[in-house]
Amino acid sequence: xxxxxxxxxxxxxxxxxxxxxxxxxxxxxxxxxxxxxxxxxxxxxxxxxxxxxxxxxxxxxxxxxxxxxxxxxxxxxxxxxxxxxxxxxxxxxxxxxxxxxxxxxxxxxxxxxxxxxxxxxxxxxxxxxxxxxxxxxxxxxxxxxxxxxxxxxxxxxxxxxxxxxxxx
Numbered sequence: 550x551x552x553x554x555x556x557x558x559x560x561x562x563x564x565x566x567x568x569x570x571x572x573x574x575x576x577x578x579x580x581x582x583x584x585x586x587x588x589x590x591x592x593x594x595x596x597x598x599x600x601x602x603x604x605x606x607x608x609x610x611x612x613x614x615x616x617x618x619x620x621x622x623x624x625x626x627x628x629x630x631x632x633x634x635x636x637x638x639x640x641x642x643x644x645x646x647x648x649x650x651x652x653x654x655x656x657x658x659x660x661x662x663x664x665x666x667x668x669x670x671x672x673x674x675x676x677x678x679x680x681x682x683x684x685x686x687x688x689x690x691x692x693x694x695x696x697x698x699x700x701x702x703x704x705x706x707x708x709x710x711x712x713x714x715x716x717x
Contacts, residue, residue, distance in 0.1 A: 565615035572608035576601045595675045603673075603682060610686035614693045620708075629708060640707055647702040654695030661688035 583597035616622055629646075632639040661684045668681030700706075 559618075562615055562619075565611050568611050569608050569615075572604040572611070576604045576608075599673050599675045599678075603676075603678070606683055607686045610690040614690045617694045617697055636707075640705060643706065643708045644702060646708055647698050647706070650698040651695055651702060654691040654698060658688055658691030658695060661685075661691060 579594070579597040579600050583593045587593040613622075629639065629642060632642055664684035665681045665688055668684060669679055671680045672678065673680055
């Protein structure tokens with residue numbers, strides 16, 4: 550995670566970290582309250598499980614979107630490191646990787662959007678929220694990462710090989 554006091558950290562990065570922390574805090578509180586009520590008093594909050602599942606899905610996709618511009622997704626640097634001394638080959642391979650990421654985002658976005666459309670007419674069992682809220686973060690994540698990858702492809706961005714581990 551980035552340092553929120555660092556003036557170089559982006560507004561999106563700070564927003565995403567706060568959103569993930571809020572999701573985690575609400576999930577932890579809901580589950581803790583449910584456990585205490587079930588084991589201590591023989592009853593529980595029915596919405597706890599649905600709320601935790603919904604927040605977990607959102608937290609994962611917010612985190613995935615925030616990790617992409619920082620280069621924290623799988624980079625396969627072991628495959629690209631031999632090309633480090635051949636800048637033309639490295640640039641070509643980087644373009645291929647960005648194009649494959651863009652293709653993957655297109656496929657993920659298309660499938661997630663289909664699920665959003667299907668979920669608009671149905672409601673969750675306990676909380677009665679539109680079930681379209683479950684696949685929506687996958688769609689938004691695919692759009693955001695796809696846009697970043699497209700931008701990197703247009704600029705000819707070379708993949709950073711300075712990762713900590715050789716094989717990720």
